[in-house]
Amino acid sequence: MIPVTQHSTAFQIVDVKKTFDTADGRQVQALDGVSFEVEAGQLVCMVGPTGCGKTTLLRLMAGLETPTGGQILLEGKPVVRPGADRGMVFQQYSLFPWRTVLKNVTFGLEMKGLPKKDQLKRARRAIQQVGLNKFEKAYPYELSGGMQQRVAIARALVNEPQILLMDEPYGSLDESTRLKLQDVLLALCRDHQKTVLFVTHSLDEAVYLSDRVVVLGGMPGQVVGDLTIDMPHPRERVSQQFVECLLHIRQVIADSALNDNGVDLVPVQRLNGHLPTPGPCCFQDIEPQRKNP
Amino acid sequence: MLRQAPSRKLLKSTVDLSSLKRWRHKMAVVSKKAWHKILPLFSVVILIALWQAIAVWVNNPFILPRMEPVWEVLSKPFEDVLGQGSLIYNIFLSALRVVLGFSVAVLIGVPIGLWLGSYNTPYRMFFPLVEMLRTICPIAFIPFAMAVFRFYTLPNMVGVRYSNTFLDDVMLGMLFVLFWGAVFPIVINTVSGVHGVKQLYVETAETLGASGRKIFWKVTYPAALPSIMTGLRVGAGVAWMVVIAAEMLPGSDSGIGYLIIYGYQLAQMHVLVAGMFCIGLVGFLLNKGLYYLSITTSRWQAKER
Numbered sequence: 001m002i003p004v005t006q007h008s009t010a011f012q013i014v015d016v017k018k019t020f021d022t023a024d025g026r027q028v029q030a031l032d033g034v035s036f037e038v039e040a041g042q043l044v045c046m047v048g049p050t051g052c053g054k055t056t057l058l059r060l061m062a063g064l065e066t067p068t069g070g071q072i073l074l075e076g077k078p079v080v081r082p083g084a085d086r087g088m089v090f091q092q093y094s095l096f097p098w099r100t101v102l103k104n105v106t107f108g109l110e111m112k113g114l115p116k117k118d119q120l121k122r123a124r125r126a127i128q129q130v131g132l133n134k135f136e137k138a139y140p141y142e143l144s145g146g147m148q149q150r151v152a153i154a155r156a157l158v159n160e161p162q163i164l165l166m167d168e169p170y171g172s173l174d175e176s177t178r179l180k181l182q183d184v185l186l187a188l189c190r191d192h193q194k195t196v197l198f199v200t201h202s203l204d205e206a207v208y209l210s211d212r213v214v215v216l217g218g219m220p221g222q223v224v225g226d227l228t229i230d231m232p233h234p235r236e237r238v239s240q241q242f243v244e245c246l247l248h249i250r251q252v253i254a255d256s257a258l259n260d261n262g263v264d265l266v267p268v269q270r271l272n273g274h275l276p277t278p279g280p281c282c283f284q285d286i287e288p289q290r291k292n293p
Numbered sequence: 294m295l296r297q298a299p300s301r302k303l304l305k306s307t308v309d310l311s312s313l314k315r316w317r318h319k320m321a322v323v324s325k326k327a328w329h330k331i332l333p334l335f336s337v338v339i340l341i342a343l344w345q346a347i348a349v350w351v352n353n354p355f356i357l358p359r360m361e362p363v364w365e366v367l368s369k370p371f372e373d374v375l376g377q378g379s380l381i382y383n384i385f386l387s388a389l390r391v392v393l394g395f396s397v398a399v400l401i402g403v404p405i406g407l408w409l410g411s412y413n414t415p416y417r418m419f420f421p422l423v424e425m426l427r428t429i430c431p432i433a434f435i436p437f438a439m440a441v442f443r444f445y446t447l448p449n450m451v452g453v454r455y456s457n458t459f460l461d462d463v464m465l466g467m468l469f470v471l472f473w474g475a476v477f478p479i480v481i482n483t484v485s486g487v488h489g490v491k492q493l494y495v496e497t498a499e500t501l502g503a504s505g506r507k508i509f510w511k512v513t514y515p516a517a518l519p520s521i522m523t524g525l526r527v528g529a530g531v532a533w534m535v536v537i538a539a540e541m542l543p544g545s546d547s548g549i550g551y552l553i554i555y556g557y558q559l560a561q562m563h564v565l566v567a568g569m570f571c572i573g574l575v576g577f578l579l580n581k582g583l584y585y586l587s588i589t590t591s592r593w594q595a596k597e598r
């Protein structure tokens with residue numbers, strides 16, 4: 001059940017920096033010297049507070065942006081442009097509004113030049129997987145936000161890319177769909193050895209899914225924690241081990257926030273020393289409070 | 294406390310009542326819709342009545358004709374008017390000119406718009422020129438067009454002097470002027486359509502394996518289509534206005550615009566008014582037609598949230 005980790009590197013992220021020129025002539029540094037490697041077949045979750053550069057990093061890996069410093073290698077070669085080998089699920093709603101659900105999902109297959117019949121067969125299977133088979137003729141504007149996001153996931157998956165870059169893909173989904181799609185993703189990784197980079201704000205999700213959690217922090221973003229999660233699948237969300245992992249990550253996040261700008265995050269006081277009974281484990285962005293006013 | 298269950302009889306009567314209510318409600322909805330359809334006709338009736346009242350009061354057919362002679366012309370669209378052919382024939386000629394001039398404008402304007410919208414250098418180079426040229430009123434081009442195109446007609450282009458068909462009435466100069474009127478709204482709306490394509494859609498397509506030409510045809514073009522359709526609607530409207538004006542100028546000898554100016558010269562005001570009525574009707578239908586076309590191609594845009 002444990003994803004077989006081949007020991008070849010997919011991504012090498014070497015001291016990557018990214019500075020944006022804003023419309024009003026300022027410069028915003030989003031990433032400051034991020035380095036880590038992603039092994040092929042690994043499912044890596046990225047967590048971190050909003051604005052720390054998670055999306056920016058994914059976009060760099062997708063080839064949608066170029067780094068202003070350092071480099072990103074994919075199988076030894078620098079990433080220069082986007083390609084079908086790296087499927088992306090965007091944080092925003094990205095369905096083509098002029099295409100029906102079915103036609104949205106077949107888009108990538110059309111680009112590959114697959115026969116029509118195969119396109120439809122594969123697209124229908126993918127739509128079924130995200131539970132929207134009743135809606136294949138609907139247009140995006142006829143769907144709710146979460147439904148649109150599910151179509152976007154189906155659209156990325158149907159292309160069968162070796163690498164999946166997913167930016168808070170399950171953020172707008174209800175709990176049961178979310179759990180179901182987590183298992184869909186795990187099954188996919190188990191069967192097809194996908195390399196996945198998965199941004200999420202839910203630590204529970206991160207611990208449930210990933211072989212490894214990379215914690216980004218600060219502004220500009222840096223890697224502040226990198227944890228391997230070595231638990232067999234399927235993982236039990238209320239097990240001691242699971243909760244320990246979760247709290248550990250939470251501690252790392254809290255510590256980094258503390259180091260960064262001398263502010264404390266609320267949950268830290270509750271965590272020190274002992275394990276609280278497992279409650280709702282979702283990490284939320286907590287308004288930083290001044291430690292000593 | 295539980296409320297006492299209503300007796301069977303009472304229950305039945307309430308059911309009947311509610312179904313009656315529903316039926317009434319349904320009829321109210323239907324009649325409201327029908328009412329909304331009929332309502333605009335009232336304004337037409339009021340306008341005609343007002344016209345007639347003033348015409349009777351003025352009592353001078355050389356200034357303000359009554360409705361009867363106007364209707365006389367309108368009710369016989371296939372009969373000759375003042376020796377210049379029937380109403381239908383003249384409308385047909387004007388419409389043909391518009392369709393031809395407009396089609397050329399679409400065939401040239403849309404590709405140019407797509408090109409200018411897609412590449413920055415041509416855009417920077419040519420778009421200011423487009424904005425300058427478009428301020429030259431197409432009517433101002435008529436003398437120029439007459440000088441350049443003389444009396445060349447469509448059949449002349451393929452080496453036929455007279456085809457003895459209606460095509461002999463389609464002069465190239467006129468088509469050029471119509472083209473000029475229609476092409477700028479088309480180019481400008483197409484450019485702004487291409488510029489308005491969300492970067493996110495292009496990026497999505499790229500991560501799904503699209504590139505270059507495919508992105509253009511599968512993303513840029515469909516995303517810009519609603520704006521292109523707006524351009525076509527505006528362009529067609531301009532062409533219809535311009536054709537009437539052009540037909541009224543010296544050198545023209547057919548078309549609904551010509552019929553109007555001819556009626557004026559012979560002091561046949563009822564012909565003039567009947568012609569104006571036709572212009573309004575055709576313009577209205579033209580706009581409606583293109584509106585439905587644009588709705589069917591770009592319903593998604595109106596509904597997008």
Ligand SMILES: Nc1ncnc2c1ncn2[C@@H]1O[C@H](COP(=O)(O)OP(=O)(O)OP(=O)(O)O)[C@@H](O)[C@H]1O
Pocket residue numbers: 020021022028029030048049050051052053054055056057091
């Ligand atoms: N195109 C851009 N132009 C200017 N600044 C940008 C641009 N894209 C991102 N930034 C800045 O870079 C920083 C990181 O943004 P990014 O979208 O990567 O954050 P994130 O970690 O994905 O946050 P969230 O969790 O809210 O999605 C932010 O401060 C943002 O303002």
Ligand SMILES: [Mg+2]
Pocket residue numbers: 054055056091167
């Ligand atoms: Mg983001």
